[in-house]
Amino acid sequence: MPNAEPRPQTKDRILIVDDDADIVEMLKLVLAEQNYEVSDAASAQALRDCFARPQPDAVLLDWKLPDGDGLELLGSVKNRWPETEVIMLTGHGNINAAVKAVKLGAFDFVTKPFEPACLLFLLERACHQKRARLNQDGHEQTVANLAGRDAVLFGSAAMQEVLRLVRRVAPSGDAVLITGESGTGKEMIADLIHSLSPRAARPLLKINCAALPRELIEVEIFGAARGGNLAPTGLLPRAQGGSLLIDHLTDLPLEAQARLLAVVQDREFCPLGGRARLPADCRVLASMDRRPEDALNEGRVRPDLFHRLSAVTIHVRPLRERREDILPLARLFLKRFATQAGAELEGFSTAAAEALQRHDWPGNVRQLENEIRRAVLVCAGTLVDRSDLSLGQ
Secondary structure, eight states: OOOOOOOOSSOOEEEEEOSOHHHHHHHHHHHHHTTOEEEEESSHHHHHHHTTSOOOSEEEEESEETTEEHHHHHHHHHHHOTTOEEEEEESSOOHHHHHHHHHTTOSEEEESSOOHHHHHHHHHHHHHHHHHHHHHHHHHHHHHHHTTSSSOSOOSHHHHHHHHHHHHHTTSOOOEEEEOSTTSSHHHHHHHHHHTSTTTTSOEEEEEGGGSOHHHHHHHHHOBOBTTTBOOOSHHHHTTTSEEEEESGGGSOHHHHHHHHHHHHHSEEOOBTOOSOEEOOSEEEEEESSOHHHHHHTTOSOHHHHHHHTTSEEEOOOGGGOGGGHHHHHHHHHHHHHHHHTOOOOEEOHHHHHHHHHOOOTTHHHHHHHHHHHHHHHOOSSEEOGGGOOOOO
16 A cells, blocks of 8 residues: 555544444454544444534444435435545445445445455545645635736746636646646646636546556556446546546656546546446546656656647746746745734835845745745744745855
C-alpha cells in the first residue's frame, strides 16, 4: 500500500455502523492504532441517534442492518452530514448496488471480507478529501477573484493573459495541459477551469502521480474489476460528468498513458482486470512541472498523448517573473491565516513588503503561502514586520 499522508494533529473521527460485533471490534482496534477516533452504532436507529452528535469525518456503513437498508441510510447520512464521506461495507454486493451507492454520494464500496490495509488506504483518501474540501473555503475567494467576480487578485500581464485563456477554454469539454514550475498554482488553474465549466456541479477529482507507487497509479485512476460483478473503484468511475486532474503527468507510467489516451480520444476506459469498455464522461486536465520539450526528449510522456493534451496549453509563469502578484497574494494569505488563528493583523510593514517583493521565491506561490502562514504565527504586533519573515538578508 502507498504511504499515507501524515496524520493530522486533530484525530479524524470515524463512525462504524455494523451489527457484526466481531467486525466492529476488529475495525476499532485497527483504526485506533492509526490514531483515528472511533465510535460505533449497531443499528439504523443507533445511527439516527448519532445525528445529534458532532459529525464524523467518515462513516463505514454496512449494507444490511437488522432494522434498515444501507442504501436508504446513505441518503440520510449525506443529508444530515453533507461533508462526511461514506464507505459502504457489504457481503451482498452487485454492480447495480455499487452504482446506486456512488450516485447517492458514497465515496466508495468495499466487499466483505476485506483486507484491513486496503480499507485503511481507502479511508485515508476519504478523510483527506474531506479535509481538502474544507480547506477550499479559503481558496474559494481566490477562485472568485480569478473569475472576475471580485477585485482582481493577479495584476501582472502574464496572469491576466492566463485568466483570459482560462475563460475562453473553460466552457468547452476539451482536455487542457497546464505547465509551469512546482508551486506556481497549476492546481488552482485546474480548479478555475472546472468551476467555470458546465461540469462545475460534478466533482473535480485529482491524482498526484508523483505521490503514489507506480504499480498503484493505474488502479487508482482506472479502477479494478472486482470478481467481474462489482462496479470498479477508481477515479474515472467516480468522475463521470465531472473532471479529472492528472497532476505530475510525467510520473504517470507509459502504459497508463496509453490507457489515458483512450479516455481523451475515445471517451472510454477499461478497468484493470475487466474486459468491458466503459464510457468516460469526464474532462481530462493534466499538469506537469517539466518543460514539455524536455519531457518528450526524455521519454517521460507519450508523443501521441502529449499532442492530444497540448492542443490547449496554459503556461503559468514563476512568481519571480510576475512580481506584481506577490503583494496581492501575500495580503490574501495574511487575511486567511490571521482569521484562522484569531489574530488581528492589519498588513505588512514597509520593510516587510519590500522584502517580500525582492525575494525570488524559488518555491513560487506555495513557498509564499507557507512563509505568510509562519509569519502569522510569530508576529507579535498588528503589522507583519521584516523580522517576522524568514527570507534571509
